[in-house]
Amino acid sequence: MLIEYFPSESYIHKLDVRTKTLGFLSITTISFLFLSPVINFFITLCTILILLTIGTPLAGIKKILKPLFPIFILMLLITGFTYPANKFTSGTNQNILFSLGDVPFTLGGFLYGITLVLRIFIMVITSTIITYTTPIEDILQMLKKTKIPHQFAFIIATGIRFIPTMQKKSEMIQEAQQARGAEIGTGGLIKRISSYISVLIPLIVDSLRMSDNLAIAMLNRGFGAMKTTTDLNEIKMKTKDYLICFTEVIFIAVAFWIRSENIGGL
Amino acid sequence: MFEVLERGSIKVDLLRFKYKDSLTNIFNSLNFKIEKGEFVGLMGRTGSGKTTSMMLLNGLIPHFIEGEFEGNVYSNSMNTLRYRIQTMSRFVGLVLQDPETQIFGITVERDVAFGPSNLTFGKEKIKEVVQKSLKAVGLEGYEKRITSELSGGEKQRLAIAGVLAMEPEILILDEPTSELDPAGREEIYKLLSNLKKKGEVTILVSSHDTEEMLTYADRIIVLDNGKMIWEGKPTKLFQDVEETKRMGIRPLEIAEIANSFYKNSLLKADSEFINKNEFLQFVKNNLTSFKSSHNGSKKNNLTNYSPVVIETKDLSFNYQQKDSALKEMNIKIHKGEFVALIGKNGAGKTTFSKQLNGLLRPTSGSVLINGNDISRFTTAQLSKEVGYVFQNPDHQIFSATVFDEVEFGLKRLNLSDEERLTRINNALEFVGLEKFKNRHPFTLGKGERQKLAFATVLAMEPNILIIDEPTTGQDWDGTNKMMEMLNKLHMQGHTILMITHNMQLAAEYADRIIVFSNGKVVLEGPPEKVFYETEVLKSAFVTAPDCINLSKELRSYGYIKYPVSINEFKKDLLEEFIWKGNVN
Numbered sequence: 001m002l003i004e005y006f007p008s009e010s011y012i013h014k015l016d017v018r019t020k021t022l023g024f025l026s027i028t029t030i031s032f033l034f035l036s037p038v039i040n041f042f043i044t045l046c047t048i049l050i051l052l053t054i055g056t057p058l059a060g061i062k063k064i065l066k067p068l069f070p071i072f073i074l075m076l077l078i079t080g081f082t083y084p085a086n087k088f089t090s091g092t093n094q095n096i097l098f099s100l101g102d103v104p105f106t107l108g109g110f111l112y113g114i115t116l117v118l119r120i121f122i123m124v125i126t127s128t129i130i131t132y133t134t135p136i137e138d139i140l141q142m143l144k145k146t147k148i149p150h151q152f153a154f155i156i157a158t159g160i161r162f163i164p165t166m167q168k169k170s171e172m173i174q175e176a177q178q179a180r181g182a183e184i185g186t187g188g189l190i191k192r193i194s195s196y197i198s199v200l201i202p203l204i205v206d207s208l209r210m211s212d213n214l215a216i217a218m219l220n221r222g223f224g225a226m227k228t229t230t231d232l233n234e235i236k237m238k239t240k241d242y243l244i245c246f247t248e249v250i251f252i253a254v255a256f257w258i259r260s261e262n263i264g265g266l
Numbered sequence: 267m268f269e270v271l272e273r274g275s276i277k278v279d280l281l282r283f284k285y286k287d288s289l290t291n292i293f294n295s296l297n298f299k300i301e302k303g304e305f306v307g308l309m310g311r312t313g314s315g316k317t318t319s320m321m322l323l324n325g326l327i328p329h330f331i332e333g334e335f336e337g338n339v340y341s342n343s344m345n346t347l348r349y350r351i352q353t354m355s356r357f358v359g360l361v362l363q364d365p366e367t368q369i370f371g372i373t374v375e376r377d378v379a380f381g382p383s384n385l386t387f388g389k390e391k392i393k394e395v396v397q398k399s400l401k402a403v404g405l406e407g408y409e410k411r412i413t414s415e416l417s418g419g420e421k422q423r424l425a426i427a428g429v430l431a432m433e434p435e436i437l438i439l440d441e442p443t444s445e446l447d448p449a450g451r452e453e454i455y456k457l458l459s460n461l462k463k464k465g466e467v468t469i470l471v472s473s474h475d476t477e478e479m480l481t482y483a484d485r486i487i488v489l490d491n492g493k494m495i496w497e498g499k500p501t502k503l504f505q506d507v508e509e510t511k512r513m514g515i516r517p518l519e520i521a522e523i524a525n526s527f528y529k530n531s532l533l534k535a536d537s538e539f540i541n542k543n544e545f546l547q548f549v550k551n552n553l554t555s556f557k558s559s560h561n562g563s564k565k566n567n568l569t570n571y572s573p574v575v576i577e578t579k580d581l582s583f584n585y586q587q588k589d590s591a592l593k594e595m596n597i598k599i600h601k602g603e604f605v606a607l608i609g610k611n612g613a614g615k616t617t618f619s620k621q622l623n624g625l626l627r628p629t630s631g632s633v634l635i636n637g638n639d640i641s642r643f644t645t646a647q648l649s650k651e652v653g654y655v656f657q658n659p660d661h662q663i664f665s666a667t668v669f670d671e672v673e674f675g676l677k678r679l680n681l682s683d684e685e686r687l688t689r690i691n692n693a694l695e696f697v698g699l700e701k702f703k704n705r706h707p708f709t710l711g712k713g714e715r716q717k718l719a720f721a722t723v724l725a726m727e728p729n730i731l732i733i734d735e736p737t738t739g740q741d742w743d744g745t746n747k748m749m750e751m752l753n754k755l756h757m758q759g760h761t762i763l764m765i766t767h768n769m770q771l772a773a774e775y776a777d778r779i780i781v782f783s784n785g786k787v788v789l790e791g792p793p794e795k796v797f798y799e800t801e802v803l804k805s806a807f808v809t810a811p812d813c814i815n816l817s818k819e820l821r822s823y824g825y826i827k828y829p830v831s832i833n834e835f836k837k838d839l840l841e842e843f844i845w846k847g848n849v850n
Binding site for chain 1: 321324326330350351352353355356359360361362364366367368369370371372373376379380381382383384385386387388389392410412413414428429432586620623625644645646649650653654656658660661662663664674675676678679708719722723726
């Protein structure tokens, strides 16, 4: 799950949500533009640097990435074995590292796999930076400016608000089931999956009950009393934001130009 | 004649209301009035219609919860039939149970602003009301805090602040204190009484708290079966012990004393006492002499000869990135003991209990059950020996019938069909659910679902039972029935650990009390010892039951006994004190 917003005064916190979103878009675009792991590795380093300087708790990121590791390894294997040597323009990348029976494992394929992994890394880190530094209300206001109805934005906000609640609920249900003899998440695959049914059903029943209560509580708080609502903090672009947005656009343009010169491929 | 209703008043003139899919009427001629500025308590058994009647008052019934509705309800002089719920919400603030589903904002400040911004208050105005409401509930300085990280008591106060920020004329709260410890409960009532003093709001609160209702409410309305069966001053209600019991309300301890004095014709009807001062005044005026007798402890003291079944050795525990939740606990619990774990919310009672069946594992130190280190066993394996009954039964019910539900845990035990059947039937019979065997669990009432959850644990036949807050949210009858069951198990030789905020129950039923504070045991011993340690209890934010505080006051008259329940105290008062007009 994403890391929650944490109020602080870091330089990223002070930026406008639109600047950050554009930043996210330009970084991911650039990483998708280049196939070479070298460039993607450089971008990864830059994003990690930002992440460290704003004081994000690293334990949270470890938690997001940990379950992805088997997928990463799978990706490296698949790309290594499935990309034939003739796919690559550079000679070194056509090298075959080893073969499994008749199927060759190419260096280029392996490097491409690394790029794919790094792209995921980059997206996880940049989206973490955004969620960690931006209050959800700002993101909602950005959506509102794009003329999305505020009810829709409200659904997203409430959904996010309830993520920790549901996590806690599912923990409590697991504990209650274990306490009366249920083995949850152990044994073979099928046994493991079926053991989660005893968690899932109470969780669904409980969510239904909660959503009913939530609807009542919304009415109690006057939701929908008027056609619109008061915005508390108007999001505002400062000079710094304009400058950074401009730089971000330049970065994308330059990246496109470099790529068109056939640099950064495999 | 046309009646003029004042703003801030409530008038219910309901002929009947029936849910859409229900066969019978929920309400049959419900009529009551509340004046502007009153503080009214709504009492009655679970299922008597308290919550439903609160939903009448801002139009949730019949606008959101539909059904056959005949009659009129006026809140703040507005007929609820004519206005939308959202419009009513501006004037009638309703705080329901479960604060969790009433919090919308990610931060405290944003959450409180949710209501006013829906009502399109101006920006400056919103800032002002947010500050004002946070101050009123004692959450100043919490503006930027993340709502999901608040404690239960803080969430409850936030829910109230969120409604206060809409500046309602009428404030309605449904059991706002049921999940709180005594200190938190006191805070909520103080807050309400401050609001009342300012004269800005009319307050209606439903509750099972007898003492607080006596202290804070101007008037009590008692419901039963969707009808108002009693209405009047709280002193008048609680003086009549038999009547309160009949209406399913826990009687006041002092009133019980007065009642027994009255029955023994030591008290005239017009000189009854209802609070501590009146009682002490009575003692001063009417006590003639005192027969002293020596003190003897009557509770079983098992600590000397019974084998140890639970032992923790230097048990410490901390949650991630937080300071330690449990600090070097060394506790021994003997076979057949009934132990009550008390202390304020967050003191470590539940965290400690979860170590005993492996739901949490110690950061350092060890837990021994029957002399075996449990670190090698899973919670499921331990469930045969250590049963754990959670507070919320809905967190475990998932089968289609009551029978299947109880069978669930047994499936893994490799029992013979016969043995399994016997166990299920025994467990269901014990909690009194045998006639519901084939029913769907969710068609049962909340109290019955709680019994079902209890039965599922009992079917595992554990020798040790841990019960987390067995009486929270239960009315007086439900509480008594639950305690009867626990007592019966105790008599059968089970070791029982009960986590509770109800000091009367702890004092009356437990052999031993363990007081938690900040992850440490600050006091332990039999109730007649623990509850008389005033200073330590105070530092742990625990309040002793009324009868204990009263008996301390009688020390100056030569009374030296340590009663822990109202019945013991009553007996002493009648047998060892000699009163004016006493024939002996």
